[in-house]
Amino acid sequence: MPKNYSEVYFSLVCMVLLLPMNYNKIDLSLADLHIHTIASDGEMLAKDVIDISFRRGLKIISITDHDGVGSYIGRVEKLKEAASLKGMELIAGIELDSEYRGVEIHILGYGIDVESSNLNDHLHKIQLLRRKRILEIVDKVNENYGREVINHNDIFPDGRETMMKPHVVRELLRKRLFNTYQDASGWISEKCKPKTVVAKLPPEDIIKIILESGGVPVLAHPAYYLGINGIGLRRMLSELSMAGLAGVEVYYDYHGFMPSSFGRINIPDLISLIKNESKKCELFFTRGSDSHTSEELWERNPPVLTL
Helix, strand or coil, X not given: CCCCHHHHHHHHHHHHHHCCCCHXXXXXXHEEEEECCCCCCCCCCHHHHHHHHHHCXXXXXXXXXXXXXXXXCCCHHHHHHHHHHCCCEEEEEEEEEEEECCEEEEEEEECCCCCCHHHHHHHHHHHHHHHHHHHHHHHHHHHHHCCCCCCHHHHCCCCCCCCCHHHHHHHHHHCCCCCCHHHHHHHHHHHCCCCCCCCCCCHHHHHHXXXXXXXXXXXXXXXXXXXXXXXXXXXXXXXXXXXXXXXXXXXXXXXXXXXXXXXXXXXXXXXXXXXXXXXXXXCEEEECCCEXXXXXXXXXXXXXXXX
């Protein structure tokens, strides 16, 4: 955790003064603040996200690509205007990898300046390592099959800047080499280990990057981390809030993503626990679908959403 708490306090004061909106006032039943595009591991273009969100009746959305702002660079104002013309608000966002107590966690940043030099310096370093790592994995895949199963061009379409393991998994599935995502992912982990390691900064550093870019840091899908390496919700939220965390993605479809780990009947109790612990740390709530495809964006934002 940060040693200079006065610095964190000053950053928080600046953040509050610069907030474009009161996040506590957002009608979360009409908001989706966690959407991915082709810039990372999604399949949609930014304009598709806006069009589908409008047709689904959403009022506030955020594109939050992994370790990248490629969907925004050079056109953030045009995208915001396109959303505004449809009666919506687009919040510039991002999802950054971090590591807490030896566990990978994700921190969302809302209202960021996508041109921030500190942010882009960090992204440039991470993206280069990610690209190198994925190329090594692809080479290992082809080596294991004794032929070119995946061409480098297969996973580098126009507009993609953050390379991730799911891109390789999906190619193996598309070519019908595996039946399930889990099988393909497990095989890659076992047989195609890359040499390059993409180091993840601790939460206090990631939060600082978001704050310095004018953004608001929010912990993504916290239930994924609970119990791993002894991580408890109360301690995690307390420590991260001391580092400058402002909100928590409370409403999230854990069952939809991992039905084997999260039973539908237990989700209300899980959400209630996260809400109560977030309140104790005075953290606001957000909601995100974590959609990667147009089908997911449509299905995970039903016309009538009860929270």
